[in-house]
Amino acid sequence: MSGFVGGLVWGLAGGMLIALATVFGVWWERKVAGRIHMRIGPQTTGPAGLLQVPADTLKMILKEDITPAQVDVRVFRLAPHIVFVPVAMSLTVIPFASGFAPLNTSIGMLFFLAVPSLSVIGMLLAGWSSRNTYATIGGLRAAAQMISYELPRTLSVLSVVVLAGSMRPLEVMEAWRPWWILANAIGFLVYFISSIAEVNSIPFDLPQAESELVAGYFADYSGIRWGIFMMTEYGAVVAASLFGAAVFLGGWRWLPGAFGVVLFIALTLLLITAIIFVKWTFPRMRSDQLMTTAWKILTPMALVQLVIVGVIVPWM
C-alpha cells in the first residue's frame, strides 16, 4: 500500500511543480520576450511584475468554462486531461539527484520518450470534438508533427543510452562523463530542436499558429480547461529541459551533493531560456519545411551521431 500512497504524493508534487513552473514560466517568458523587444515586460503588479501571472491565473480560474453547443461534450471535456496526464507522468523518471528519481525504472529513458507523446491523442480528440475547422486542422498538424519529430528525438537519446549501456536514467547519470558533451554534441542539437517541436513552441507552433488557426486544437476552450492546455505546454518545456540538462549536459554530476542539484536546476533554467529565446526570435515554419527538417535534416544527423557513438564505444 505504501507504494500507492507514495505514488499519490509524487503525483500531487508533480502537479504542483507543473503549476508553479507555468506561473513562473509565463512570467520569465514575458520578461525575456520584453528584453528581446527592447521593453521591460511586466513590472506594475508586485515586485518586478511577479504577481501579474498569479493574478492572471486567478482570473482564468474564475472565468466561465464555456462548452460550445455543437461540440461532442464528453470527448470535449475529457481531452484536456488526456493531454495533461502523460506530460505529468514523464516527470517521474527524471533523475533529480544522485540516487533519486521518483520512478526508478529500468526502461526510464524509453518511458520519457514514449509517454509524453500520448498527449497528442488528447490534442486530436480536442480538435475533433470541437467540430470546428481551425481546431480540426490544428489537431491534424499536431499529430503529423509529433509523429515525425519523435523519430529524431528518440534516435538522439539512443546515442546516450548506447554510451551509458543502460536505459535506467540513474545508471546513465552515474556513467556520465564530461567528454560526452563533445561526443554527443550533434545528438544534443537534434534533441533540443526536436524537443522544441514536441512541445509545439515557435518556430514549430503550426498546431496552434495563433495568427492563422487562432489557437488550433484548443481554439474553442476557455477558462480552466484552456488553462490545462497552457499548463501542459509549460510542463512539457520543463520536462524536456530537465531531461536534456540531465542526460546530455550532466546535470548534478558536475558538483557534489546539493550543489549539483542547484547546478542541475540552473542548467534546466538555461535550456528553458534558450527555448524562449528561439521562440521569440524565429518566424513560424511552413508545413513542408517542418517535414523536411524532421526527415531530411534531423533524422540523418541523429543517425550520424549514432555512428560516431558506435565507433567510440568499443574504445571505451
Place this chain on the structure above:
Amino acid sequence: MELNLADIAFWLLSAISIAGAATAVFTRDVMRLTLGLGVFLLSVAGWFLYFGHAFVAIAQVFVYVGGVLVLILFAIMFLHRSEQGLPELTSRHALDSAVVAVGVAVLVITSLREYVTGQLPTVGGADAEIGVSLLGAYLPHFEAAGVLLLAALVAAVVIVGGEKR
C-alpha cells in the same frame, strides 16, 4: 479472501481491458470506438507490466498507442461526418466475418493452449535478455522482419508519390 494490491490490479486491468474491447466493438461513433481501442491497447501494456515485462509494456505504449492509434485517429480526422447519422453495427458479411472470427479464435487458443489450463506464462526475465535474444538466437528473424517492413515502407512511398510530374 484477502485482497492485496496485485489482486486489485488484476481485476481492475481485466475490467478495463474488457470495457475497452467492448467499446471498440459495440460503439457506433467512430471516435469513441477508437478511444475504446486506445483504452484496450493501454490495458495490454498494463498486462505486460503485471507480468513483469517492463520493456515490452513501454514498447506497446510507444508503438501501438503512440504510433498506430495516433495514425488511426489521424485518418479518422479526414473523414467527412455523415449527414445520415451513424452507421449500423450489423454487417452484410455476417457469414464471412464469423468464419474469420472463429479462425482467429482457434489460432489464438491453439497457440496459447499450454496456458489455458490455468498455468501462467513464465514471469520476469531482465529487459537486457530481450536484446540479447533478438540480436543473438533470433537475429535472422529480426532482420527478416526489418527487411519486410522496409520493403513495405518503400512500396508505400512508391504508391503514394510514384508519379512523375
